Amino acid sequence: MFNRILVGLDGSPTSWSAVHYAFEFGKGLDVPVVGIHVIDERFLEEGFLEDIAGVLGFNYYAGISGKLKEFFEEQASVLLDEFLALGRSKGVKVSSYQSTGKPYHVILAQADPEDLIMLGKKSHKPVSGFLLGSTTEVVARRSPCPVFVAVEQKKDIKxxxxxxxxxxxxxxxxxxxxxxxxxxxxxxxxxxxxxxxxxxxxxxxxxxxxxxxxxxxxxxxxxxxxxxxxxxxxxxxxxxxxxxxxxxxxxxxxxxxxxxxxx
The missing domain is CATH 3.40.50.620 (HUPs)
Incomplete structure (x- = not known):
């Protein structure tokens, strides 16, 4: 049915729900599951950070984006390690991919027509109130392959x-x-x-x-x-x-x- 399952990881509850669905499909179909985590480059733009500093009331300084990227990379490492350990414990073929860019660009670039993409319905945004667009909706519109949109509550598929x-x-x-x-x-x-x-x-x-x-x-x-x-x-x-x-x-x-x- 599918050659691979690509699942977007952002640490949100719906993202983890997508992971569990991906593991079920991956094990049942005996196909690899690839966890993809993307550091959103838009959160690292100096202009964006300067604007948000004014809104939230913290001090902005030049080069803060580098420190922020280090923080995001540490988070990504923990998240991907947890994903890989969980998949292996369930007997699933798992691998991971981490990058920086626009999340939907990266996910779409990795997808082939024979794949299945799994994403959470609501994206996890580190800064409340700043809407940068829904990764899930853009991927759903432009994907060359089927897209599975998970909700927070995981259910058995009966x-x-x-x-x-x-x-x-x-x-x-x-x-x-x-x-x-x-x-x-x-x-x-x-x-x-x-x-x-x-x-x-x-x-x-x-x-x-x-x-x-x-x-x-x-x-x-x-x-x-x-x-x-x-x-x-x-x-x-x-x-x-x-x-x-x-x-x-x-x-x-x-x-x-x-x-x-x-x-």
């Missing part, structure tokens, strides 16, 4: 919900949902929000559910009792780069279960 409307992306999502269902011995539900009966398309071993209403709202509502949702996502071209599409964007922001975006 009920799998696939958003299905008969399109090619939804067919790919359903196919992957069936494979994950076999991997975790779970039930797969193909949820169709719209007109017509698509039950003949979903095949055997899948529970077909048809709902009426606004697709994104119905999917979020129905998924409350699920353990994982899969959505077919695809590029809409450069002019639509900032958007995943209304359904995917809404679901990403409102669902409280893990979401797997299938490209």
């Amino acid at each position: 009920k799998i919900c696939v958003a299905y409307n008969g399109s090619e992306p939804s067919k790919r999502a359903l196919h992957m949902g069936k494979l994950i269902g076999k991997l975790f011995d779970g039930e797969v539900y193909a949820v169709h929000v719209g007109e017509g009966d698509l039950s003949a398309e979903v095949g055997e071993g899948v529970r077909y559910v048809r709902l009426s209403g606004i697709p994104e709202e119905k999917l979020v509502e129905y998924s409350k009792d699920m353990d994982l949702m899969l959505l077919g996502a695809f590029s809409k071209g450069r002019i639509m780069e900032l958007f995943l599409g209304s359904v995917t964007t809404f679901v990403m922001h409102h669902t409280n279960i893990p979401l797997l975006l299938v490209k």
Whole structure:
């Protein structure tokens, strides 16, 4: 199903949730799990640090970015060591990669179409109130491979919900949902929000559910009792780069279960 699993590490609760999901997938599929930690270069810019010093009321001095980078590198070392030790204790093939840059640039540069990226839903920011953009959302938009978005509460994957409307992306999502269902011995539900009966398309071993209403709202509502949702996502071209599409964007922001975006 996947050649590698790349998991973003930032020390946040949702990041560790993604790590545990990554270990489960990695062990079940017998593929390596690579932990990626990126020191955000934007936090090391002297101009940014001078501005933030004024806001938070601490003394700024030239060269503070070097000291801050040393601190971040020490944190990264501890985080990656913990990740590697945990993975090995679970019998998973693990390795790590640490770099400095824009987190989404680094993660995307490491990903191949045959990989799976796993990230936490909410990024961990060392300075509250300064929003530098969501790494998870940018990666989800631009990734060449499927992206798994984890929430803080880790759940066993036993009920799998696939958003299905008969399109090619939804067919790919359903196919992957069936494979994950076999991997975790779970039930797969193909949820169709719209007109017509698509039950003949979903095949055997899948529970077909048809709902009426606004697709994104119905999917979020129905998924409350699920353990994982899969959505077919695809590029809409450069002019639509900032958007995943209304359904995917809404679901990403409102669902409280893990979401797997299938490209």
